[in-house]
Amino acid sequence: MTAPKDRNNQFDLFIPLMRDIALKDQRETMERPFFSLQKRKRLKPIEYRSADGEVSVKVEAVPAYGMATIWDADILIWAASALNKLKAEGRNELPRALKVTAYDLLRSIQRDTGGKGYADLKAALDRLQTTTIFTSIRAKRGRDRRFSWLDGWDVEVDPITDKPVALKITLSDWVYEGIINEKSVLTMHPDYFQLSGGLERAVYRIARKHAGDQDGGWTCRISLLHEKTGSDSEPKEFGRMLRKIVEANELPEYDVALTTAGDGSAAVRFIRRSVVERAQIQAELEAEAASLVRRTREDRRADEIDGRAEPWAKRRVPSAEG
Helix, strand or coil, X not given: CCCCCXXXXXXXXXXXXXCCCCEEEEHHHXXXXXXXXXXXCXXXXXXXXXXXXCCEEEEECCCCCCCCXXXXXXXXXXXXXXXXXXXXXXXCCCXXXXXXXXXXXXXXXXXXXXXXXHHHHHHHHHHHHHCEXXXXXXXXXXXXXXXXXXXXXXXXXXXXXXXXXXXXXXXXXXXXXXXXXXXXXXXXXXXXXXXXXXXXXXXXXXXXXXXXXXXXXXXXXHHHHHHHHCCCCCHHHHHHHHHHHHHHCCCCCEEEEEEECCCCCEEEEEEEHHHHHHHHHHHXXXXXXXXXXXXXXXXXHHHHHHHHHHHHHHCCCXXXXX
C-alpha cells in the first residue's frame, strides 16, 4: 500500500508569463470580508458573522505589516488562475508552491514593473503571509480554522551569479484546497485588475458571486453590502461612496442601480449587462415579429377588400343614353 503523499512536499512548478488567461477567484472569499479595502495600513480587525450565524470570519493583522489588502489578493487570483489552467490541461498533481519571476507576476496582474512595483510586491507578499484569518468556513462545527494566505515566500538565486532567478510562493492549505476543489472558483472579468478603488473591487466580487447571470439580477440591501465588504467606514460615509459607484456605473459586466428592498430599506440592484442586452434583443425581435404579423394581417385584409371590390370595378356603368 502506497503511503499518502504529503502536499507540503509537493513539487514546485515554474509558471511563465500567462497571456490571455481566464482570471479565477475563490467563491468563498468573494462574498465575505477577508481583505482591507484601503491602501493605508489597517490594524483594526475585520469581524463578520452571517445573519444565520453559520459563517464567521475574523481577520487580524500584524502591526509591523498591516492587514492584507484587496490589491494584495490579486496574487491569490493569479495563483488560482494558474492552477486552474494547469487543471484544464489535465495535470494530475497541482502544486502548492509556485515559481515565477517577479517581472512575469507583475505583468500578469497588470502592475508597474519599475522599482516601486517590486517593492510593493514584496510588501504584499509579507502581508499575505502575516495576516491571520479565523473562519468557520470549511471548519469542523464549533472549531474555526486558522490560517494565513501564504505559508511562505522566498527568492531563489543562482548559486553562481547570486542573482535572483525565481520567486517561490507557497499557498496555505486552506487557500490551496479552495482553489483545486470542483466548482470552487468563478471566472472574473479581465478588467477587474483595472479597478482602482478598494470598495469598487469588493462590490464587483460580491456582485459576481451573487448576481451571476440571473435574468432578474440580484438586489442587496446597502446595510448588508456594508457588512459583506468589511468596510470600516461609517454607514453614512459608506452610503455616499456606494452612490458614487452607482452613479459612475463602470463596474465590469454589471449595471448597478439604486432601488428599494422588499422591507423598504435602501438597496442596490445588480444585473449583468449581457442579460440586459439579451432582453433588449429579445424585445426587438418580438417587436419585429409583431410588426410582421400586423403587416401580414393588413395585407391580407387589403387583399380581401380588393377581392370584393373587383366585380364592381369590372361592371360597365350604363350611360345616360343607354
